[in-house]
Amino acid sequence: MTGLAQLTRHRLFWPIVALVVLLLASTLKSHSFLEVTVRDGHLYGAPIDILRRSSILLLVALGMTLVIATRGIDLSVGAVMAIAGAVTLTQIASSPDPGAVSTVAVAMLTGLAVCLVIGVFNGFLVAVLGIQPIIATLVIMTAGRGIAMLITGGQITTVTSAPYKTLASGFWLGLPVAALIAGVFFAVVALVTRRTALGVLIESVGINPTASRLAGVRARTIIWTVYVLCALFACIAGFLQSSNIMAADSNNAGLFIELDAILAVVIGGTSLAGGKFSLTGTLVGVLVITTLTLSITVIGIPVNAVSLFKALVVIVVCLLQSPVVQHKLRARRRQAAPVPVEVPA
Amino acid sequence: MVSKKIRTQAVAAGIAVLALGLTACSSGDDKTADPGSTSSEGSSGGDAISVGFSQVGAESGWRAANTKSIQDTLTKDAGFDLKFSDAQQKQENQIQAIRSYIAQGVQYIAFSPVVETGWDAVLQEAKAANIPVILTDRAVDTADTSLYVTFIGSDFVEEGKRVGQWVSDNLGTEPINVVELQGTTGSAPAIDRKQGFEDATKDNANIKIIASQTGDFTRDGGKKVMEGFLQANPDIDVVYAHNDDMGLGAIEAIEAAGKKPGVDIKIVTIDGVKDGMTALADGKINYIVECNPLLGPDLAKIIKTLHDGGTVEPRIVTQDGAFDQEQAKAALPDRQY
Numbered sequence: 001m002t003g004l005a006q007l008t009r010h011r012l013f014w015p016i017v018a019l020v021v022l023l024l025a026s027t028l029k030s031h032s033f034l035e036v037t038v039r040d041g042h043l044y045g046a047p048i049d050i051l052r053r054s055s056i057l058l059l060v061a062l063g064m065t066l067v068i069a070t071r072g073i074d075l076s077v078g079a080v081m082a083i084a085g086a087v088t089l090t091q092i093a094s095s096p097d098p099g100a101v102s103t104v105a106v107a108m109l110t111g112l113a114v115c116l117v118i119g120v121f122n123g124f125l126v127a128v129l130g131i132q133p134i135i136a137t138l139v140i141m142t143a144g145r146g147i148a149m150l151i152t153g154g155q156i157t158t159v160t161s162a163p164y165k166t167l168a169s170g171f172w173l174g175l176p177v178a179a180l181i182a183g184v185f186f187a188v189v190a191l192v193t194r195r196t197a198l199g200v201l202i203e204s205v206g207i208n209p210t211a212s213r214l215a216g217v218r219a220r221t222i223i224w225t226v227y228v229l230c231a232l233f234a235c236i237a238g239f240l241q242s243s244n245i246m247a248a249d250s251n252n253a254g255l256f257i258e259l260d261a262i263l264a265v266v267i268g269g270t271s272l273a274g275g276k277f278s279l280t281g282t283l284v285g286v287l288v289i290t291t292l293t294l295s296i297t298v299i300g301i302p303v304n305a306v307s308l309f310k311a312l313v314v315i316v317v318c319l320l321q322s323p324v325v326q327h328k329l330r331a332r333r334r335q336a337a338p339v340p341v342e343v344p345a
Numbered sequence: 346m347v348s349k350k351i352r353t354q355a356v357a358a359g360i361a362v363l364a365l366g367l368t369a370c371s372s373g374d375d376k377t378a379d380p381g382s383t384s385s386e387g388s389s390g391g392d393a394i395s396v397g398f399s400q401v402g403a404e405s406g407w408r409a410a411n412t413k414s415i416q417d418t419l420t421k422d423a424g425f426d427l428k429f430s431d432a433q434q435k436q437e438n439q440i441q442a443i444r445s446y447i448a449q450g451v452q453y454i455a456f457s458p459v460v461e462t463g464w465d466a467v468l469q470e471a472k473a474a475n476i477p478v479i480l481t482d483r484a485v486d487t488a489d490t491s492l493y494v495t496f497i498g499s500d501f502v503e504e505g506k507r508v509g510q511w512v513s514d515n516l517g518t519e520p521i522n523v524v525e526l527q528g529t530t531g532s533a534p535a536i537d538r539k540q541g542f543e544d545a546t547k548d549n550a551n552i553k554i555i556a557s558q559t560g561d562f563t564r565d566g567g568k569k570v571m572e573g574f575l576q577a578n579p580d581i582d583v584v585y586a587h588n589d590d591m592g593l594g595a596i597e598a599i600e601a602a603g604k605k606p607g608v609d610i611k612i613v614t615i616d617g618v619k620d621g622m623t624a625l626a627d628g629k630i631n632y633i634v635e636c637n638p639l640l641g642p643d644l645a646k647i648i649k650t651l652h653d654g655g656t657v658e659p660r661i662v663t664q665d666g667a668f669d670q671e672q673a674k675a676a677l678p679d680r681q682y
Contacts (some may be wrong), residue, residue, distance in 0.1 A: 245594055
């Protein structure tokens with residue numbers, strides 16, 4: 001009894017319930033939904049699709065978690081994804097040998113370099129000039145897509161390049177390469193933040209930057225670092241996204257992904273007020289959002305009701321997670337089933 | 346410390362003075378510029394026909410080709426003075442552009458309305474100024490049809506019908522399951538292309554539309570939805586995508602599922618942009634009904650007719666082609682977009 005109560009009180013309880021319900025509903029509609037088969041020498045099935053598709057949002061949300069932990073926010077991630085795709089694919093398309101690994105590697109390094117500059121710029125605005133993060137990153141959010149359009153000349157740049165295609169569509173040891181890439185980054189960030197003091201330092205900056213600085217924490221460097229990391233993760237997400245469709249679609253790449261990423265972080269229990277973050281929570285949040293999108297198609301929600309359905313799921317999960325509702329629920333449960341008074345022997 | 350403070354103050358004061366100077370200059374410029382511009386307008390009343398065009402934006406390859414066609418046709422050499430503006434998909438920008446064209450006294454206004462409603466007021470102003478308005482590519486929803494002279498563009502219902510007819514004739518000889526990738530929910534092309542396809546296939550009992558979902562006219566959207574369709578429905582025979590980009594996304598999803606697009610699952614789309622035509626020629630798409638973006642020549646012809654005192658039809662439907670795989674191979678080298 002108390003075990004169950006403790007379980008429901010865990011902040012990830014309701015998101016995981018939502019995930020299970022979505023998976024069950026999809027399985028009821030399509031019985032083979034959870035089936036994983038081997039096709040063309042790799043695993044194939046809806047769970048694998050979810051893993052592969054989660055990789056883009058997971059990378060973006062990973063950076064977002066760190067930024068939010070410092071009490072910041074990064075709205076520019078979608079635009080950074082568009083720029084990463086535009087820079088890289090334009091370079092691959094204009095090279096004489098688009099299929100060569102070296103071409104792809106150089107193009108991706110260029111993309112990373114450009115995104116690094118954007119990250120440094122965002123970090124500079126926030127950490128050095130002290131501009132509010134929502135305003136500072138709004139600059140690239142609005143201007144970035146324009147920059148990406150300039151790079152591609154307003155066209156959707158399409159390329160044929162086997163090594164680049166591997167990023168999103170390839171498989172290694174039977175698993176999708178995209179999921180492996182995102183998984184490695186997730187593990188590295190988790191290790192570095194939880195096995196070293198970095199995680200605590202980030203949280204302390206989020207709780208009180210001034211106090212942290214006075215206590216000897218380099219608040220400015222830490223804030224700067226998380227914005228750079230966020231831009232780099234968004235850049236890799238941009239590679240995966242453009243590799244997914246083998247085209248740089250500057251208008252639509254990563255459109256509104258900043259909102260999905262923030263939502264994933266919040267569902268995962270990281271507070272927007274900063275000072276506390278949970279990477280596992282973010283992972284669960286990302287899985288909920290990705291599964292939600294796939295379930296909509298599988299369950300066959302009518303086109304006009306898609307936005308409403310998404311909104312309902314998100315609202316229900318957020319409501320159930322809110323401290324006030326949790327408290328009320330617990331109070332009611334206590335009334336309904338009074339705890340038996342323990343009689344001393 | 347003190348000197349630093351004084352220095353900051355001095356700099357601030359300097360900036361303030363500069364700013365004042367700048368505003369003074371610019372307002373002075375305005376005063377002198379106004380009579381100048383009116384006089385130049387008077388002198389430029391030569392042969393060139395002045396046309397103001399407000400484009401939706403640059404959201405797709407189709408739109409880019411449309412813009413290029415208009416800019417390349419309404420040139421100075423052809424006797425036009427084109428004023429072009431990009432509304433970045435915002436209605437207020439378009440209304441502003443049209444107002445400025447009215448203020449500049451252009452002879453004709455043409456535009457692709459970003460949404461269907463909310464144009465009555467600004468079109469009334471154009472009418473009051475005696476400037477004929479021509480709608481291109483998209484229509485407006487108004488009770489007063491005297492607000493514009495003509496609407497030129499493709500018939501979206503007809504496009505859907507032609508795709509449906511082809512599917513019915515060529516694939517509908519045996520029972521087939523069709524999935525539909527719709528355009529942006531609520532947009533005119535999405536509604537009309539769905540309608541047209543349903544109209545053309547409803548009498549063929551072999552054709553069953555088993556799922557329909559929006560892919561937002563994008564490649565990523567098309568791929569995502571198609572992945573879901575493939576999970577939910579084991580036997581899909583035909584994909585009907587409302588534009589090429591979603592069809593191209595579906596190709597990726599079908600290949601990832603270990604099937605051959607164009608063979609195991611047939612794909613039919615609308616638009617005919619270069620990437621779509623290439624996939625058609627490669628055998629990955631089976632049929633494309635074109636939605637012609639090259640509206641420039643038609644627009645030029647209409648303006649010339651009006652300018653010579655002629656009349657034009659209130660609805661002009663552009664000629665759209667249609668391609669199967671063999672025709673695509675033949676047409677591809679000469680495609681402009």
